[in-house]
Amino acid sequence: MLSRRKLIKQLSAMPLVGGLFGAATPLTGALAAPAIASRNLVKELGIRTFINAAGTYTAMTGSLMDDDVVSTILASSKEFMMLDDVQTKVGEKIAAITHAESAVVTSGCFSAMTLGLAGVLTGMDQKKVEQLPHLGGTGMKSEVIAQKGHDIGYSHALTNTGCKIVQVETIEDVEKAISDKTAMLWFLNVQSDKGKINHEQWVALGKKHNIPTMIDIAADVPPVENLWKFHDMGFDLVCVSGGKAMRGPQSAGLLMGKKKYIDAARLSMPPRGSTIGRGMKVNKEEILGMYVALEKFVARDHDKDWKMLEERANTIASAARSVKGVDVAITAPPLGNHTPTLRITWDPAKVKVTPNALREALRTGTPSIETVGDDKGVGMTAWMLKPGEDKIVATRLKEELTKAAV
Numbered sequence: 132m133l134s135r136r137k138l139i140k141q142l143s144a145m146p147l148v149g150g151l152f153g154a155a156t157p158l159t160g161a162l163a164a165p166a167i168a169s170r171n172l173v174k175e176l177g178i179r180t181f182i183n184a185a186g187t188y189t190a191m192t193g194s195l196m197d198d199d200v201v202s203t204i205l206a207s208s209k210e211f212m213m214l215d216d217v218q219t220k221v222g223e224k225i226a227a228i229t230h231a232e233s234a235v236v237t238s239g240c241f242s243a244m245t246l247g248l249a250g251v252l253t254g255m256d257q258k259k260v261e262q263l264p265h266l267g268g269t270g271m272k273s274e275v276i277a278q279k280g281h282d283i284g285y286s287h288a289l290t291n292t293g294c295k296i297v298q299v300e301t302i303e304d305v306e307k308a309i310s311d312k313t314a315m316l317w318f319l320n321v322q323s324d325k326g327k328i329n330h331e332q333w334v335a336l337g338k339k340h341n342i343p344t345m346i347d348i349a350a351d352v353p354p355v356e357n358l359w360k361f362h363d364m365g366f367d368l369v370c371v372s373g374g375k376a377m378r379g380p381q382s383a384g385l386l387m388g389k390k391k392y393i394d395a396a397r398l399s400m401p402p403r404g405s406t407i408g409r410g411m412k413v414n415k416e417e418i419l420g421m422y423v424a425l426e427k428f429v430a431r432d433h434d435k436d437w438k439m440l441e442e443r444a445n446t447i448a449s450a451a452r453s454v455k456g457v458d459v460a461i462t463a464p465p466l467g468n469h470t471p472t473l474r475i476t477w478d479p480a481k482v483k484v485t486p487n488a489l490r491e492a493l494r495t496g497t498p499s500i501e502t503v504g505d506d507k508g509v510g511m512t513a514w515m516l517k518p519g520e521d522k523i524v525a526t527r528l529k530e531e532l533t534k535a536a537v
Contacts, residue, residue, distance in 0.1 A: 181499035183515040184447075184524050186468055187350060191501060193374035193381035194515060196420070200379060203423045204416040214402050217415045221422045222393070225385060228429060230359035231369070233393035235386050235400070236418040240349040242411040243370035243386035244288035244317075248275065249407060250396030251315050251343050251368075252292060260398045263407045264293030272314035276305060280325030281318065285347060289317060291407065301327050305336050318346045318366070320357075321467035334365040343367040343392065349384075350375050350467045355433055358425075368392055376470075376514070379424030380417040437471075443513035443521035444471040450525035454532040456481025468512070476508040477532070484535035492531045500524055 173180060187194050196204075218235055225234040237243040252271045253259035259271055266273045275289050279298040286296050296317075297308050305316070305328070316337045323330065330346070337344035345368040346361050353376055361369050368388035374381030386396060399408040441461075448459040456478040461471055484492075486504045493500040500523075503510040513521055 179499055181494070181501045182517075182520050182524060183501055184493075184511045184513070184520075185501045185503045186470075186512045186515060187375035188503075189381070193372075194376065194378045195517075196380065197378050197424060197427055199427060200420045200424045204380070204420045207416050207419045212415050214415060215397075217418050218397065218400075221418050224422060225425060226387065228358070228425060229369075229385075229387050230362040231387035233388065233390035235393055235397055236373070236413055236421045237370075237384045237386050237400075238382055238411040238413045238417075239374075239384040240347065240370045240372040241285065241288045241384075242408070243384045244285070244345065244347060245291045246396040246399055246408050246411065247345055247368045247370060247386050247388070247392060248289050248292050248294065248315055249399040250392045250394070251345075252294070253398065254391075254395050255398065257398065260403075261405045263399065264291060266293040272312050274308075274310070274312040275315045275317050276308050276313060277317045277319070278322075278326035278328060280327075281322045283319070283322060285319065285349070286317065289315075299328075302332060302336065309340050309342065313340075313342055316342055316344045318344065320346055320348045320351050320361075323466060330361070330364060330366075337367070338365065343389070345370065345388075351469070352376050352428075353433060353469050355429055355431075358429065362387065373421045373424065377421075377424045377428040379421040383413060383417045383421040385421070385425075440471045440513045443516060444473055444511075446521045447511060447513065447525045447528060448473055450529040451475050451532060454482065454529060454536055456536065457532055470512050470514040473511040473513075474508055475504075475511065475528075481537060482532055482535045483537055484531070489531055489535070493527060496527055496531075498523065498527075500527060 183191055185191060221236060222234045225236070226232060237246055249260070249263055252266075253263065259269060262269045262271075273294050274297050275286075275294050276297045276299055277286055279300050282296055282298055290296065294314060299305050299308050316333060318330065318333050328336075334344055336342075344366050346366045347370050348357055348361065349370065349372045351357050352371065358371070366388065368386065371385050371387075373379035373383035373385060386393065399406040401409060401412045403409070444461050448461055451457050451459050458476050460474045462474070463469055463471055486506055486509050489509055490502050490504055493502055511524070516524065
């Protein structure tokens with residue numbers, strides 16, 4: 132974890148949005164009372180709400196935005212602005228925070244990958260921008276090299292440009308695969324332990340052959356230093372989700388890196404039409420909200436947050452362990468979703484319930500609680516819990532386990 136002193140040093144030259152520490156958050160205290168809406172649509176439409184003991188999953192709408200982010204969104208919704216101007220001004224600030232040459236707010240990390248590669252393919256050639264994703268006869272390159280262990284589905288964001296993925300395993304494979312068709316080398320950080328080529332070697336290969344490198348770190352903060360680590364390492368483009376740990380708008384992400392590629396990527400972004408990115412619209416409210424979310428995330432006392440999350444995880448673990456036959460392991464995934472994570476298992480001879488049945492009982496109970504897991508155990512995290520919800524989860528979990536104990 133990055134020390135508080137180092138964080139403050141990182142922030143010494145960074146402009147702050149008013150009220151940086153003004154609003155409490157799910158990690159530090161009770162949320163401020165929201166403005167009263169004219170209608171309660173959630174209740175009116177019968178939409179189920181729940182305690183999120185699972186994590187920052189897209190299907191569960193990511194994370195909850197900080198009050199200052201929401202306030203920024205509301206305030207900026209009352210004024211007209213030129214979209215490009217907002218992106219340029221915000222991009223400059225984000226780039227300064229993350230050690231990048233340039234940055235732009237995108238409609239999620241997936242969008243950042245598509246747009247980043249589009250920028251690599253087209254450069255500043257408007258004709259090429261309008262030809263994507265049809266690469267034949269355009270003079271554009273058409274292949275992206277990725278390690279076999281990294282190609283788990285998210286690379287579809289890259290094939291949206293018309294490129295195909297060339298899978299490799301070793302450095303020798305990369306050397307053989309590189310040709311005049313090679314547009315980029317793509318690296319998936321969360322799967323870095325599943326490949327034979329590490330980050331530094333990947334960057335070195337790109338520099339050796341003058342081929343740009345991109346890294347996807349979608350859910351890989353914390354640690355906070357990952358926001359600048361890979362720029363400092365030499366990656367040309369870095370893509371990250373905004374609506375997870377940073378608690379920005381769920382539909383926002385960041386594309387950061389070399390200015391020439393960011394400038395080119397923006398040619399495929401709204402407000403421009405006739406591009407593959409026209410539908411990847413991000414509005415002024417989300418752009419400004421994402422900036423505030425990033426500032427606040429970097430400025431947090433991450434060591435203090437970690438201790439609090441450990442305490443909440445231990446509260447849940449202690450309740451579960453109090454039931455005979457139940458075991459709980461607490462770990463922190465090193466690459467992505469780096470937060471205290473519980474894995475709850477039990478002796479089926481002593482606790483007569485399947486993991487799926489336990490998860491369903493928590494989901495359909497009052498209050499509804501979402502978890503993750505498989506047919507061997509149940510998984511939980513504490514980082515999306517509001518203050519006090521760890522005790523609620525602990526109580527309900529113990530109730531269901533006790534009910535099934537023999």
